[in-house]
Structure formats: structure tokens, C-alpha cells
Amino acid sequence: MNEFTMTIMPPLSMTAWKVIEGFDGLVNIHDKIIRGFVIPMNWNSPVHPAFLTTDGRRRSVNRIFCIAKNYEDHAKEMGGEVDRKAPFHFQKSFDALTLGPDVRYPSHTEDLHHEVELVAVLGEGGRNLSLREAETIIFGYAVGLDFTRRDRQAEAKDKGRPWEIAKNFDDAAVMGIVTPKSESGLMDKASITLDVNGEGRQAGNINQMAFNTAELIAFLSTIQELKAGDLVFTGTPSGVGAVVRGDHLYGKIDGLKGLEIRLV
Ligand code: MN
Numbered sequence: 001m002n003e004f005t006m007t008i009m010p011p012l013s014m015t016a017w018k019v020i021e022g023f024d025g026l027v028n029i030h031d032k033i034i035r036g037f038v039i040p041m042n043w044n045s046p047v048h049p050a051f052l053t054t055d056g057r058r059r060s061v062n063r064i065f066c067i068a069k070n071y072e073d074h075a076k077e078m079g080g081e082v083d084r085k086a087p088f089h090f091q092k093s094f095d096a097l098t099l100g101p102d103v104r105y106p107s108h109t110e111d112l113h114h115e116v117e118l119v120a121v122l123g124e125g126g127r128n129l130s131l132r133e134a135e136t137i138i139f140g141y142a143v144g145l146d147f148t149r150r151d152r153q154a155e156a157k158d159k160g161r162p163w164e165i166a167k168n169f170d171d172a173a174v175m176g177i178v179t180p181k182s183e184s185g186l187m188d189k190a191s192i193t194l195d196v197n198g199e200g201r202q203a204g205n206i207n208q209m210a211f212n213t214a215e216l217i218a219f220l221s222t223i224q225e226l227k228a229g230d231l232v233f234t235g236t237p238s239g240v241g242a243v244v245r246g247d248h249l250y251g252k253i254d255g256l257k258g259l260e261i262r263l264v
Pocket residue numbers: 066067068115117146233235236
């Protein structure tokens with residue numbers, strides 16, 4: 001399949017098409033051979049969301065990588081343990097991301113959990129990166145929330161299924177304003193906390209991560225090529241718990257902008 005026929009792969013019945021004469025290739029639409037460029041006229045696929053930086057820039061988000069069980073105390077509270085041999089990760093869709101302040105409570109759960117996390121934002125990509133290279137491609141950091149349908153996750157674990165339904169849904173990933181690394185320096189030690197309705201729920205220090213941010217990025221770069229705009233949610237400290245509609249959440253990491261949201 002060449003690059004041109006790729007452009008007509010979306011469902012033809014859903015979309016109006018415009019043919020522009022002048023292209024000398026042949027395109028097959030509804031079994032008719034048409035000569036010309038084929039342009040979808042009503043293609044409402046979402047654009048990637050953009051994050052904000054402390055210095056007023058906007059940058060688009062590419063993928064959302066999330067690391068699981070990266071803090072010993074959290075792994076224990078989930079009845080598991082940190083795997084010191086390699087990180088464990090999953091992805092959320094880019095359009096599962098919101099900057100808040102309103103975050104929609106999802107369907108299919110009675111046990112939505114908060115997980116406050118350090119988010120590393122990549123400014124460049126690469127494959128098979130060294131730890132030094134992994135540090136270099138970090139653009140900046142933000143406070144993030146990895147919302148989880150904990151009831152669905154427990155079922156998935158029981159059945160040996162993937163965590164997709166537990167982790168990927170509208171507004172499942174929240175991130176705050178990004179502080180460029182040029183302001184924050186490399187973040188390897190900082191208090192991380194989450195308050196719900198003014199009460200402390202989660203508290204830890206990012207130096208408790210089993211794999212630090214550079215190690216996580218280097219690992220992910222061996223799985224697939226990393227790109228500018230990729231986010232890495234680096235795991236959550238202990239104290240995860242349920243939230244309900246109307247709750248106010250405040251996530252904080254020393255040196256970064258706080259993240260304040262409300263569940264609706
Ligand atoms: Mn998490």
C-alpha cells in the first residue's frame with residue numbers, strides 16, 4: 001500500500017470527499033477509479049492536546065506512558081511488590097488527557113482511585129537511550145494524576161487480562177502546568193503529596209522511586225522509539241484511595257506548580 005492509498009482508509013460512508021484534479025496517480029473509491037487528490041472534507045478526528053508551561057508556551061502531547069509499581073510502599077498496599085529487574089508500564093490514549101480543572105467521573109466504576117505522580121515531559125525522542133541521553137531529552141516536569149478504576153483493575157488482575165478498562169478512559173490522565181527542566185533542574189528528590197478536600201491522602205518523596213526518571217525513559221526507549229511530547233507518568237507513592245463526584249484534589253511536588261482539580 002503506498003502513502004496515497006493510505007489516505008482513503010477511513011470509513012468512506014462516514015465522510016464527504018473532495019477530489020482535486022492534477023494528481024497523476026489512480027485511487028480506488030467505491031470500486032470507481034478516480035484520477036486526483038482525495039481530501040476528506042469532514043474528518044473530526046481529535047487533534048492532540050497541548051500542555052502549558054510556566055513560561056507561557058504550549059506544546060502538544062504525543063503519547064502517555066504510565067509506570068506501575070514504582071514505589072515500594074504503594075506496591076505493598078496493592079498486595080504486590082516492586083519488580084527490580086525491569087519497570088512495568090502501560091499507555092493511556094492521548095485524548096484521555098485533561099488539564100482540568102473539571103475532571104469527569106467515569107462510567108463502569110464504583111471505586112475510582114487517585115494516584116498522584118511526577119510527570120516527565122520529553123522534548124526530544126530517541127531509541128535505546130543511555131541514562132545520560134535520557135536525562136538530556138527531558139523537557140520538563142509536571143504534577144499528574146493517573147486515575148484508575150480500581151474495581152475493574154482487580155477484576156483484570158484476577159482474570160489475567162490487560163489493565164485497559166481500568167486505566168484508559170476520558171479524563172483518566174490529568175497534568176498540571178509544566179516547569180521546564182531549565183527552571184527546575186533534574187528532579188530526583190522532592191516531596192510529593194495529594195490532598196482530597198483539604199485532607200492529606202498521599203505523601204512520599206520521588207527519591208523513593210524504584211527506577212528513577214532517566215532509568216524509566218531509557219527503558220521505554222528500548223520498547224519503542226520515543227518522541228517529543230511523550231509523557232512519562234512515573235508511578236505513585238502509597239495512600240491511594242477512592243474519590244467521588246464533588247471532591248477537590250490538590251497534588252503538589254516541591255519545585256513544580258500545584259495541580260488543583262474537581263471531580264464532576
Ligand atoms: Mn499510576
